[in-house]
Amino acid sequence: MHTAKEVTLAEDGIHLRWDDGHQGFYPHRHLRAECRCAACINEFTGERMVGYDNIQEDVEAIEWMEVGRYALRFLWSDFHDTGIYPFDLLRSVCLCPEHAAEQAASAPEGS
Ligand SMILES: [Zn+2]
Ligand SMILES: [Zn+2]
Numbered sequence: 001m002h003t004a005k006e007v008t009l010a011e012d013g014i015h016l017r018w019d020d021g022h023q024g025f026y027p028h029r030h031l032r033a034e035c036r037c038a039a040c041i042n043e044f045t046g047e048r049m050v051g052y053d054n055i056q057e058d059v060e061a062i063e064w065m066e067v068g069r070y071a072l073r074f075l076w077s078d079f080h081d082t083g084i085y086p087f088d089l090l091r092s093v094c095l096c097p098e099h100a101a102e103q104a105a106s107a108p109e110g111s
Helices: 028-033 087-092 097-106
Strands: 004-009 014-018 023-026 061-067 071-076 084-086
Touching: 004 061, 023 028, 023 087, 028 061, 028 071, 071 087, 084 087
Parallel strands: none
Antiparallel strands: 004 014, 014 023, 061 071, 071 084
């Protein structure tokens, strides 16, 4: 598993430098919408309760902390802070130019 070595909260989004040198990038709203806490995802049905469309456009991460050695936790400007983002989740939702192109290529038609 990769670990994030450096977290930078910038105006355009969150930048993560990984132990393999990868420069990850996450627009704030994109990452806020990936939150998997019990308030955002119904833990019984798996249904997403809070997603991209329910999140204010100008939301941003204002603070972050490490959770053990496996995840990051963010405090968002909408005061949401219960979400924990494991490193493997962060790697899979990365939107750096390289990964954004990959995800666009593998996205199902019309979505
Ligand atoms: Zn959440
Ligand atoms: Zn990436």
